[in-house]
Amino acid sequence: MANSLRLVSVQSKATPGIVASAAYVGGRRVAEIPIEEAGEWSRKPGHVVWIGLHEPGLDLLRQVQKEFALHDLAIEDALKAHQRPKLEQYGEALFIVARTAQMLDGRIAFGETHLFVGRGYVVSVRHGASTSYTPVRERCEASPADLSGGEDFILYALLDFIVDNYMPVVETIQAEVEQIEDSILAETSTPLHVQRLYQLRRDLLRLRNAAVPLVEVCRRLEQPGLPGIDSSMYPLFRDVSDHIRRVQEEIESLREVLAFAFETSLMIGQAQQTEITRKLAAWAAILAVPTAVAGIYGMNFEFMPELQWKYGYALVLMVIATACGGLYWRFRQKHWL
Template sequence: MTNSLKLRSAQPNGTPGVVASAVYLRGRRVADIPIEEAGDWSRKPGHVVWIGVHEPSLDLLRHLQAEFGLHDLAIEDALKAHQRPKLEQYGDALFVVARTAQMLDRRIAFGETHLFAGRGYVVSVRHGASTSYTPVRARCEAAPAALSDGEDFILYAILDFIVDNYMPVIEAIQSEVEPIEDSILTEAPTETHVRRLYQLRRDLLRLRNAAVPLVEVCRRLEQPGLPGIDASMYPHFRDVSDHIRRVQEEIESLREVLAFAFETCLMTGQAQQTEITRKLAAWAAILAVPTAVAGIYGMNFEVIPELRWRYGYALVLTAIISVCGWLYWRFRQNRWL
């Protein structure tokens, strides 16, 4: 065995951007290795190198490209990190893009994960808001029999973890929407409610656009012909597809609830405006009576009816009060006041 392949403990985190870098044999960790030795280990029969990096630099991606022979287009996509979920095949290697999501400051923060999978290696590249895949690695290492299936099982485990993390986001939104929905039916909606409902609807649409394309990715992984994907893994990828469809159903259901709540807010606001308009119109009609009478008697004409009549003021005031009282009663009857 050459010196470069000697079994030794490495410090992957010493390389900026590298979260973990290990080699496995029959589902058990053999060693933590530096990036410079990853290619040699991946070419050893039965060995699988699993590397996780976070927001890597171009130099780090070039190192990974040199070790595993990654395609230039895949490297370019992994560096830009603004890709739609997809599956690309480059020779005997697969390149998978998935969108991640998590709640940060009451908003859905999105990130990306790019997965390179080929004979003897899996490289995960994380960008933006994304939960660490350390729990995935720990779960796989706790089940060496399953991990011994190789690269396709690691690919499945990461995709399954990404999809499972959509549900806490949906549950967080559900727990926030329900109190808002209840308050809308019992009290007047505020501008804050309307703004928040609009934000949640927009975030859910973005979550749907991030999750649903993974159905097509998993469908392709279920079909024969892709390198490195054994037929025994097809049910696992089918299970991920089922989870995504469930996520899609939950999103659609929640968007309907938000649409109902949003429309209820708007209709309630319009009803309140109509109520206020009616009250203002009713009071304007009532006040128009004394205004009109006072306006007539306020004109500076020399001859005014009942100008010198002793009971003129009393009669006019009584007439004004009577008419205003009758109008008030009528408006109350019609529920305008």
């Protein structure tokens, strides 16, 4: 038996796309199984098969489809990804799409998780940026009493993990926004800060569009009529809905802060431009005095006032200096200089 389990484990690791494939009874792992035997294990009384896949190819998905009789449309969606969050029922099976998010190089990277849930099995398919669900599996295995709840508890654990991972993204953005706000209020912001605010606001909108539809998914999971969902699980799915709404509130609040910071940055920038324009206008007015006088005396007229007087040059310079000084003093009073 030990040799057989080792062989199965080696096969799972050698098969691209398979992260884990195990059977559970009473909340305890009893075997690591190959995909070819997953359907047989799931039909055993009291057994639950939990399979984790990461960006599987069509051949692997077809193999999983064969084992659990999954619908063609669900397999097509799981292969192509780029689906909006949703819950669809195909006979006695559920197909759920959830969007995942994490921070990569200062931007929100989005991925997808597709969940196939039916009597005796749960299959998770991850695409794109997504944290591994190994911690979810380990946490569930550490609590056999909860895991004994079956496939609906596994579904809850995965959705709860996906939603909980939204908050670190929001908190990271919040910390960065506070730093940018401080620089804006200190009038040390740069055009790069404005560009960054716009990027963050756009990313938050995408995060909102990824998270909020899960409220409707959980609402349907709370209602009677879905196969494989026990009524005792309704409060847990309601708790996931509450977490999503909290994320939504944080996103909306943060988007308002971003909008305020963006507008404040623009207003400060406009005020700085106005201040510079005033200074330039003031200096232009001051320089206009010697320019005008020099322009007049530069005309080619024979008879001009004080042209032959030996003190005329000094007098003109004194008039220019006095006029420029008076303008400078006046502009300083008006805080233009």
